[in-house]
Amino acid sequence: MSEENSQGREYTLEADSELRFEIEQKDAKVLVTLLSGFAELFGTELVKKKKYEFGVGAKVAIFTYQGCVLLVSGKMDVCYMSKETPMVQYVNCHAALEQFRNEAEERDGRGPVVMIVGPMDVGKSTLCRILLNYAVRVGRRPLYADLDVGQGAISISGNIATILIERPASIEEGFAKTAPLVYHFGHKSPGGNSVLYNAVVSKMADVTLQSMDANKRTKSSGIIVNTCGWVKDSGYKHLLHAARAYRARAIFVLDQERLYNDLLRDVPSNVHVVLLPKSGGVVERSKGLRHESREQRIKEYFYGNLRTPFYPFSFEVKFQDLRLFKIGAPPLPDSCMPIGMKAEDNKTKVVAVTPTQALLHHILTLSFAESNDDDVIGTNVAGFCCVTDVDMERQSVMLLSPQPRPLPPNSILLWSELQFMDNHA
Numbered sequence: 001m002s003e004e005n006s007q008g009r010e011y012t013l014e015a016d017s018e019l020r021f022e023i024e025q026k027d028a029k030v031l032v033t034l035l036s037g038f039a040e041l042f043g044t045e046l047v048k049k050k051k052y053e054f055g056v057g058a059k060v061a062i063f064t065y066q067g068c069v070l071l072v073s074g075k076m077d078v079c080y081m082s083k084e085t086p087m088v089q090y091v092n093c094h095a096a097l098e099q100f101r102n103e104a105e106e107r108d109g110r111g112p113v114v115m116i117v118g119p120m121d122v123g124k125s126t127l128c129r130i131l132l133n134y135a136v137r138v139g140r141r142p143l144y145a146d147l148d149v150g151q152g153a154i155s156i157s158g159n160i161a162t163i164l165i166e167r168p169a170s171i172e173e174g175f176a177k178t179a180p181l182v183y184h185f186g187h188k189s190p191g192g193n194s195v196l197y198n199a200v201v202s203k204m205a206d207v208t209l210q211s212m213d214a215n216k217r218t219k220s221s222g223i224i225v226n227t228c229g230w231v232k233d234s235g236y237k238h239l240l241h242a243a244r245a246y247r248a249r250a251i252f253v254l255d256q257e258r259l260y261n262d263l264l265r266d267v268p269s270n271v272h273v274v275l276l277p278k279s280g281g282v283v284e285r286s287k288g289l290r291h292e293s294r295e296q297r298i299k300e301y302f303y304g305n306l307r308t309p310f311y312p313f314s315f316e317v318k319f320q321d322l323r324l325f326k327i328g329a330p331p332l333p334d335s336c337m338p339i340g341m342k343a344e345d346n347k348t349k350v351v352a353v354t355p356t357q358a359l360l361h362h363i364l365t366l367s368f369a370e371s372n373d374d375d376v377i378g379t380n381v382a383g384f385c386c387v388t389d390v391d392m393e394r395q396s397v398m399l400l401s402p403q404p405r406p407l408p409p410n411s412i413l414l415w416s417e418l419q420f421m422d423n424h425a
């Protein structure tokens, strides 16, 4: 039921229903206030009487277990109430994970590692957010690993990342992304370099599984792993690889029975594979929109957003001072490989890149590694720069960077396939 008044429209939601809306118009602003009852946005509770503001790109569902009244004002492109939601199944999954966590606590073991898998646009990131929020709301401190290099929820695309979740996501801004562990991959799909992708995932899994042992609460809370929407052929193999690397205890499959059955067949029988429905509210994104949202994430990395603007720096770096590398050398036939090396080894080799005009607009990853002989794949990323100009005459590039010049001494930069046109006015 909804009623218009001078301050906006009041929506009265029954128990177990949600209000969904989307904002597509630039400069549109929607304000939402919880007037009575209880409501949550992807697992974060709304505070009564507080005004929440949403802008362009927002695709939102405000769910209530008990029923509530919401006041909504502003221009939306889509807005409707729905009683068909999978939230009860999702909260049951949380309850099952809590059992594993309790067991882990009793025997001082590791809590559950759960992977969320499914094709594109089925709500994988949203389910991760819901499960993480529910976990912190009951006092857990889980890790969130994001292996989706296409639409990363923690870092920008082309990287995989892990963060510790210590408090519920902010309604408007999502999880705080302080002190993430980020590993460079450099492509927007695992297919860009499958061997490297598996190597980076293995590294991330080893490091996070070990580091969780250091903190009792995190150890028993476990890890929620978000994955790519590529679930066929090699994409499927990547999922199996990740499940093994993380020693997944459970795999939640969203919306695809075939994937569910394949996993049931291929993972060890002690891994719980659960098929879950996707929410009817999840919005499908076209290729163009996915590209836009990748660009938007990069733009926010450099420039922040309206609430928290950032002011990046731009400076020149001479080619001779640019220690630029790329992971993955072109394949050589086996007959040309040194004895003992396989063609696959080339895929994880760190090779020097000679700067040319082709670098223009590319994202370069600043690694904490100090030399290409270090374990570059397993070294945390310090940040990102973007090449905004290449001057072959002056033998220099202009870099857009969140930090002022100079680049840290001895730092190495890693080439990424990702590009960003810096047209910020």
Ligand SMILES: Nc1ncnc2c1ncn2[C@@H]1O[C@H](COP(=O)(O)OP(=O)(O)OP(=O)(O)O)[C@@H](O)[C@H]1O
Residues within 6 Å of the ligand: 020, 021, 058, 059, 060, 061, 119, 120, 121, 122, 123, 124, 125, 126, 127, 148, 151, 227, 228, 229, 279, 280, 281, 282, 283
């Ligand atoms: N119940 C819902 N109602 C309305 N919008 C929703 C709902 N659930 C998710 N969304 C929105 O749908 C969009 C896609 O969801 P999400 O990013 O979780 O999907 P995904 O499967 O992780 O996508 P990807 O293929 O990029 O990995 C998001 O913008 C999210 O806010």
